[in-house]
Amino acid sequence: MKTARIVVLGIAGVAGLAAMYLASIGDHKPAQVAQPAAPQLPTVEVLVAKSDIGLGQALKAEDVQWQRWPAETASSAFLRHDTNADAMNEVIGSIARAPFIIGEPIREQKLVKANGSGFMAAILPSGMRAISTEISPETGAGGFILPNDRVDVILSRRDKNPDQLSGRDIVTTEILLSNVRVLAIDQAPKEKDGNNSLIGKTVTLELKPEQAETLARARQTGTLALALRSIADVNEKVDETGEHAPKRGESIKVVRFGILSSQTTQK
DSSP states (O other), rough: HHHHHHHHHHHHHHHHHHHHHHHHHHHSOOOOOOOOOOOOOOOEEEEEEEOOOOTTTTGGGGEEEEEEEEEEOOTTTTTTTTTTHHHHHHHOOOOEESSOOOOOOOBBGGGGOOTTOOOHHHHHHHHEEEEEEOTTTTTTGGGGGTTTTTTEEEEEEEEOOSSSOOOOOEEEEEEEEEEEEEEEEBBBOSSTOOOOOOSSSEEEEEEEEHHHHHHHHHHHTTTEEEEEEEEEEGTOOOSOOOOOOOOOOEEEEEEEEEEEEEEEOOO
């Protein structure tokens, strides 16, 4: 009987010691260090597109909104509430010279105030001219030329062969204008419904005044065709006029009886 009491007392003592040990460990746990709050970056209100804005679209009040923007990344080209609180009212009615995507900051460089002018006059850069010419699927790259693409204008003309015995005319071709921008196909200044082709009867090109004169003369002398340029060649440097008509002493391409040769102009 005494032995059983001793065993019970021993177990109780061991349990008590264990409880005291665990309590002492809990008391010596390191205090939880409060995490500092993340620093708040300074922001400014920037005018952004509330929805996608297409090329040539006139801006309405529901198309734009003020949005918080990190002050460090807010470009000086953005319209900011702290520097121009009336910017929203000022841009309403302007025409988008280039598309905006939702959330994109509004920049005045991509807008133009029509001031009563038509759409084409509003988006045409200063010093440039818009001129149209007829095209067909055959002369317009099968309809794969879209507004804002870059093209070369090729002139083909048929001349009388001085050799009367052959009885065949001489066909000459030359690159008349290089790397010019397409403004519209027919009356469409942009692609419709995401289509990657657009068949039209006329094309409107963005040209310098001297280029417009060259194109107007060429329309009376031969057939014009458009050659679509790669998007990688958009920034390719061309001469000031963009004209590649052959000068005196230069050779031009000649197709005679189906055979390509060259012909030198008279000096």
